[in-house]
Amino acid sequence: xxxxxxxxxxxxxxxxxxxxxxxxxxxxxxxxxxxxxxxxxxxxxxxxxxxxxxxxxxxxxxxxxxxxxxxxxxxxxxxxxxxxxxxxxxxxxxxxxxxxxxxxxxxxxxxxxxxxxxxxxxxxxxxxxxxxxxxxxxxxxxxxxxxxxxxxxxxxxxxxxxxxxxxxxxxxxxxxxxxxxxxxxxxxxxxxxxxxxxxxxxxxxxxxxxxxxxxxxxxxxxxxxxxxxxxxxxxxxxxxxxxxxxxxxxxxxxxxxxxxxxxxxxxxxxxxxxxxxxxxxxxxxxxxxxxxxxxxxxxxxxxxxxxxxxxxxxxxxxxxxxxxxxxxxxxxxxxxxxxxxxxxxxxxxxxxxxxxxxxxxxxxxxxxxxxxxxxxxxxx
Numbered sequence: 001x002x003x004x005x006x007x008x009x010x011x012x013x014x015x016x017x018x019x020x021x022x023x024x025x026x027x028x029x030x031x032x033x034x035x036x037x038x039x040x041x042x043x044x045x046x047x048x049x050x051x052x053x054x055x056x057x058x059x060x061x062x063x064x065x066x067x068x069x070x071x072x073x074x075x076x077x078x079x080x081x082x083x084x085x086x087x088x089x090x091x092x093x094x095x096x097x098x099x100x101x102x103x104x105x106x107x108x109x110x111x112x113x114x115x116x117x118x119x120x121x122x123x124x125x126x127x128x129x130x131x132x133x134x135x136x137x138x139x140x141x142x143x144x145x146x147x148x149x150x151x152x153x154x155x156x157x158x159x160x161x162x163x164x165x166x167x168x169x170x171x172x173x174x175x176x177x178x179x180x181x182x183x184x185x186x187x188x189x190x191x192x193x194x195x196x197x198x199x200x201x202x203x204x205x206x207x208x209x210x211x212x213x214x215x216x217x218x219x220x221x222x223x224x225x226x227x228x229x230x231x232x233x234x235x236x237x238x239x240x241x242x243x244x245x246x247x248x249x250x251x252x253x254x255x256x257x258x259x260x261x262x263x264x265x266x267x268x269x270x271x272x273x274x275x276x277x278x279x280x281x282x283x284x285x286x287x288x289x290x291x292x293x294x295x296x297x298x299x300x301x302x303x304x305x306x307x308x309x310x311x312x313x314x315x316x317x318x319x320x321x322x323x324x325x326x327x328x329x330x331x332x333x334x335x336x337x338x339x340x341x342x343x344x345x346x347x348x349x350x351x352x353x354x355x356x357x358x359x360x361x362x363x364x365x366x367x368x369x370x371x372x373x374x375x376x377x378x379x380x
Contacts, residue, residue, distance in 0.1 A: 001362060002035045003027075004088035006079060006104070008072065008096035008118075010040040010057070012050075014249060015224055017193060018276040019094060019117040021252075022171050028053040029351035030358075039082060041075035076102070083107045090362050092147075098124055099135025105142040111365040113358070114143040116153055119273055120198070136160065145361050147354065149274040150295035167357045170299065171276045172347035177283035180260055182335060184328045187218045188320065189262035189286075191255065191277050192269075194225035194246070200268035200291075202234065203313055207268070209238045210317035215324055216243060222258055224249035259284035263331060264323045268316065272296055278305075282342040285335035289319045304337035 005027065009020045020040070027036045031054035042059045050057045060082060061075030079102065083091065086109035093104055093114055100121045105112045121132040137160065146166045148154045154166045188208070196202040201221065208219050221244065225231055235244045250258070259265070265281035267290045275296040281288050282301060290296045292307035300307060306322070308315035323331065 001090060001358070002088045003030065003037070003090050003092060003358065004083075004110075005036065005038045005092040005094070006083075006096075007038055007040050007094050008075065009094075010043060010046070010059070011052075012046065013041075013043040015043075015226075018171065018274070021276070022117070023094070024052060024055065025172055025174075025347045026351045026354050027055045029348065030355055031055045033355075037088070039075075039079070042071045072097070079104055080107045084109070086110070090358055092358075093143075095119060095140075097121075098128075098130070098132045099139055100132075101135040101139025101142060103139075103142070111145065111361045112143060113145040113147060113361055114140070115147045116149065116157065117273055119153065119156070120271065123198075123271065145357075147357065150298050152294035152298060153273060165361075167353075169350060169353050169357065170345055171274050171279060172350035173279050173283040173342055173345045175346060176256055177259065177280060178339065178343070178346075180256060180284055182285050182332050183260060184331045185261040185263050187220050187262045188324075189258055189265045189281075190219065190221045190223070190268075191258065191265065191280075192223045192267075194221050194223050194229060194231055196229060196231075196234075198269060198271050200270045200311075201231070203270075203311060203316065204266055204268040205234055205238055205240065205244070206313045207317035207320055208244070209240060210314070211321055211324060217263060217324060219244045220247065220258065220262070221245065222247040222250050222254075255280065256284065259286055262286055264289060264320075266290075266320070267296060269296060270311065275299060279342045279345050282338035283345070285332075285339045287323060287331065287334040287338060289316065289323065291316070299342075301338040301341035304334035304341070 007020055007023045009016050011020045011024055030036055037056045039058050039060055041061050046059045060078045061071050064070035083104045084107040089110050091108045091110055091112045094117045095114055096118055100119050121136045125133040140160050146157050146164050147169050148166050149170050154168055157164050157166055193199050194201050235241055264287045267277050267288055278288050278300050288300055288305040290300055290307050291310045293310045297307050306319040308319050
């Protein structure tokens with residue numbers, strides 16, 4: 001089968017997030033049996049085409065002058081022509097900013113599956129005062145088949161598209177994280193985009209500042225951040241310059257080491273479509289502190305991790321202090337519980353489930369066309 005996937009992000013993009021990791025991990029496994037092409041935007045230093053482990057990546061769109069978003073805009077505008085060309089048996093589209101849904105299903109030459117990795121058009125509408133929410137309200141009705149990461153997202157999609165066929169297929173976890181021997185590190189780890197909006201790093205810093213200074217572990221912030229994010233100013237204002245380390249974007253090879261060196265992991269996100277760091281930390285045997293809010297609370301282990309009332313800084317600080325003061329035996333026990341919870345989230349299993357859905361959608365379309373052809377023959 002020839003699979004064409006649209007991903008608005010790319011592994012090599014300096015500002016990339018978790019979505020391209022999922023794309024690559026699944027597509028490289030499918031490429032052993034299928035022909036897989038991924039369309040992504042251009043970015044500084046990108047090449048027009050790249051082959052990664054059997055997966056062909058084609059970068060489309062271009063940067064215009066100094067306009068920072070131009071490569072995403074031109075990517076978005078170039079997609080209909082790419083989709084209209086055909087040459088594929090299945091189109092998989094990651095929903096993308098600014099409206100989540102696009103008009104690409106109108107131009108598709110094969111069945112379409114919407115992969116819901118981004119669904120924040122309503123929040124973007126509120127911040128920019130533009131009607132992007134219409135995409136999530138009406139645009140998603142152009143799609144029939146959906147891959148969602150959690151049950152809460154399935155409920156949202158089915159409410160918007162009553163005839164939707166949704167398959168819950170979560171993000172996976174690299175096997176090497178399960179192989180790390182249990183140990184109790186000395187740091188508090190935040191891993192992901194350093195962002196004061198969606199990711200809640202501002203809340204994390206406020207909570208961290210409330211820990212008792214004599215026992216306060218070092219906080220490590222690992223992940224890229226936009227130049228306009230006032231992360232250093234906020235750290236200095238809170239008097240934490242000596243105890244907070246800002247690493248910036250790290251290579252994938254460093255993730256296991258950072259998990260191993262941590263005592264526990266903080267995921268203070270206000271909103272997520274999944275929360276990949278929760279499963280990664282759990283696989284590494286680390287307790288996670290998060291806000292008790294879907295979908296994060298769906299995937300976190302209730303026995304090993306701690307979910308506190310949404311956005312309550314004092315409660316978050318209390319949970320951080322609790323794990324800071326906990327014995328090594330308690331931390332290890334919590335970590336074991338977390339690891340057991342996510343053993344089914346391995347990339348091989350996730351890719352297998354995704355391939356099953358791909359074949360199911362493609363076979364359904366083939367059966368429908370055969371039935372239509374038979375009916376037309378009888379009319380003649």
